[in-house]
Amino acid sequence: MTPQPPAAPGPGPEADALDFPLPPPGTMGPPEECVRLRASCPVARVRLPMDATAWYVTRYADVRELIADSRLIRPTINDWPARPGPAVDGGPRLVTMAELEGPRHLALRRAVASAFSSRAVRDRLPRIRQLAEQLLEEFQEAGRPGDLVAGFTDPFPLLVLCELVGIPFEDRNWFLPVLDAALGTMVTSEEARRVTDLLREYVAGLIARKRSRPGDDVLSLLIRQCEDGVITDADVMAFGLSMLTVGFGISSFFLADSVHTLLAQPDQWVRLRDHRDLMTGAVEELLRYLPVMNGTLLLLATETIDLCGRTVRRGDAVIPVLASANRDGSVFADAARLDLGRADNPHLAFGRGTHNCVGAHLARAELTVGLEALFDRFARLRLADGQEPGWDDQSVTKSPLTLPVTW
Numbered sequence: 363m364t365p366q367p368p369a370a371p372g373p374g375p376e377a378d379a380l381d382f383p384l385p386p387p388g389t390m391g392p393p394e395e396c397v398r399l400r401a402s403c404p405v406a407r408v409r410l411p412m413d414a415t416a417w418y419v420t421r422y423a424d425v426r427e428l429i430a431d432s433r434l435i436r437p438t439i440n441d442w443p444a445r446p447g448p449a450v451d452g453g454p455r456l457v458t459m460a461e462l463e464g465p466r467h468l469a470l471r472r473a474v475a476s477a478f479s480s481r482a483v484r485d486r487l488p489r490i491r492q493l494a495e496q497l498l499e500e501f502q503e504a505g506r507p508g509d510l511v512a513g514f515t516d517p518f519p520l521l522v523l524c525e526l527v528g529i530p531f532e533d534r535n536w537f538l539p540v541l542d543a544a545l546g547t548m549v550t551s552e553e554a555r556r557v558t559d560l561l562r563e564y565v566a567g568l569i570a571r572k573r574s575r576p577g578d579d580v581l582s583l584l585i586r587q588c589e590d591g592v593i594t595d596a597d598v599m600a601f602g603l604s605m606l607t608v609g610f611g612i613s614s615f616f617l618a619d620s621v622h623t624l625l626a627q628p629d630q631w632v633r634l635r636d637h638r639d640l641m642t643g644a645v646e647e648l649l650r651y652l653p654v655m656n657g658t659l660l661l662l663a664t665e666t667i668d669l670c671g672r673t674v675r676r677g678d679a680v681i682p683v684l685a686s687a688n689r690d691g692s693v694f695a696d697a698a699r700l701d702l703g704r705a706d707n708p709h710l711a712f713g714r715g716t717h718n719c720v721g722a723h724l725a726r727a728e729l730t731v732g733l734e735a736l737f738d739r740f741a742r743l744r745l746a747d748g749q750e751p752g753w754d755d756q757s758v759t760k761s762p763l764t765l766p767v768t769w
């Protein structure tokens with residue numbers, strides 16, 4: 363569905379809008395501002411870096427409802443926000459699974475379900491562990507100190523996904539910079555269209571190769587279902603684009619943030635290393651506690667919605683802040699504390715409703731295996747003295763860009 367333009371002027375004086383809340387430089391967040399907003403202004407107007415405004419929603423109950431509300435849709439990066447430079451009309455957009463709705467979305471979800479089920483992921487665990495071991499062996503051989511982001515937390519989820527989906531890992535030097543350009547918000551419409559076209563051409567080439575030489579991977583599975591008429595070529599394209607845009611990056615950020623957080627509180631590192639029975643709950647707690655999805659999920663209202671006394675009009679952008687919901691004290695006791703033994707943990711890290719995360723089981727497995735492989739090989743891993751992790755402080759998605767460690 364294509365987002366509708368606003369039916370009426372924006373919701374009030376934009377001069378009153380807050381700057382988009384970011385945590386202080388060099389820190390993970392979530393932004394301190396979220397505490398105040400949850401208490402006194404749970405649906406706030408904020409200015410985004412790309413010269414647009416949105417409703418910033420911070421309380422658990424509201425976020426939980428909004429992310430599963432069919433009156434809100436996910437815009438493609440070509441459609442929102444309005445970009446600098448002349449508008450570029452026509453041509454296909456960067457449509458991923460998130461932007462599909464209704465029966466077409468349901469058919470594609472069903473088509474991929476078996477490949478990402480809890481059982482399918484469990485069956486792959488030995489291979490996922492093997493991939494982790496290979497990377498960590500190379501990392502260890504390169505000597506200490508080393509940057510764990512470049513050596514492990516970045517390549518590991520990408521390697522796992524490439525093999526599962528059927529994307530050649532060696533193509534990463536080509537597609538990673540193109541993805542960076544496509545997901546950047548400050549590019550012009552023309553540039554956004556150019557990189558979108560490049561990504562579509564790349565996925566189209568992959569699909570063509572799988573069609574002539576099918577493999578034991580998800581793309582080949584989908585192509586077979588396409589031939590049976592269950593889904594269409596355009597759906598396979600949407601799936602391929604989803605895998606490039608959301609299939610590995612978020613897992614990398616979570617893994618880097620998890621390791622950083624545990625190493626910054628060494629008693630927690632030791633506790634989990636020595637009590638692996640805590641692992642399942644600890645992974646859920648890390649998903650709740652880490653603010654990776656600070657405010658990256660953006661929805662557009664397709665009709666007027668009343669929310670906590672504010673009027674969200676058709677065409678308005680709404681940001682349900684998952685990281686803020688996950689720190690809401692009305693749901694989570696001692697919400698600002700990392701509690702690896704937390705029992706009741708209905709976090710929203712994977713979203714909810716028809717668009718909830720396809721890769722949730724895979725992401726959990728990557729976090730679990732990644733941490734276990736690190737504990738087993740580097741029991742005494744620690745942050746390298748005098749070398750601070752690097753952060754991209756302009757990015758909403760906060761995770762270390764570099765993580766210097768030693769052992």
Ligand code: HEM
Nearest residue numbers: 459460604609612613616711712713717718719720721725
């Ligand atoms: C810790 C890692 C991850 C987190 C926190 C995460 C989080 C999320 C969230 C919150 C959504 C819902 C967004 C919305 O409501 O529109 C989502 C959707 C999605 N995720 Fe993940 N994700 C992770 C890893 C993965 C992985 C490894 C894959 C690979 C298969 C994946 C594939 C997807 C897809 C395809 C969607 C769109 C689903 C749809 O619209 O039907 N994610 N993810």
